[in-house]
Amino acid sequence: MRHRTSGATTVEFALGLLIFLMLLLGILDFSRMLFTWSMASEATRAGARYAVVCDDTGQQALVLARMQALLPQITTVSVAWTPAGCTAATCEGVTVGITGLNYQWISPIVGAAAPLIPMPSFSTFLPREVMRKDPHSPTICS
Incomplete structure (x- = not known):
């Protein structure tokens, strides 16, 4: 006598799909977190480069705008001149x-x-020797 197993196959597929989707979404979320981490680091580098090349002492809003172009989640930055x-x-x-x-x-x-x-704090220091000198991009300050 043959037993009906078509319902069991559907249940097994649903459970397998659920585990697969959980794994896939976990990988996607972790990848997004690593991307955000990398872009935050790059945004601090770009902000420091803009500040030192364009000589914007006291222009924290302009540095923030440059950094938000790379990572819009940034709401506040600290700019400290030495x-x-x-x-x-x-x-x-x-x-x-x-x-x-x-x-x-x-x-x-x-x-x-x-x-x-919460992500850790990110910071970048650039020396004054590159102030107003950018051989690769004459338009960074515009």
Whole structure:
């Protein structure tokens, strides 16, 4: 006598698909987090380069705008000229940093109340020797 097994195949497929989708979404979320990490690091580098090349002492909003072009999630940046209170002629360099950047998971398993994952702070220092000198891009300051 033959037993009916068509329903069992459907249940097995559904369970296998669920596990596969969980794994796939986990990999996608982790990849997005690594991309955000990499872009935050690159944004601090680009912000420091813009600040030091364009000689924008005190123009933190312009540096933030340059960095947000790479990573829109950035809301605040710190721009610290060395030594503090220097002018364009006396500055030794600039440190640009990001703090308070959070990563939002998109996996539906966590649901709508997905926790924000705090990312570490990122910072880049560039010396004054490259101020107003950029042989690769004369239009960076425009």
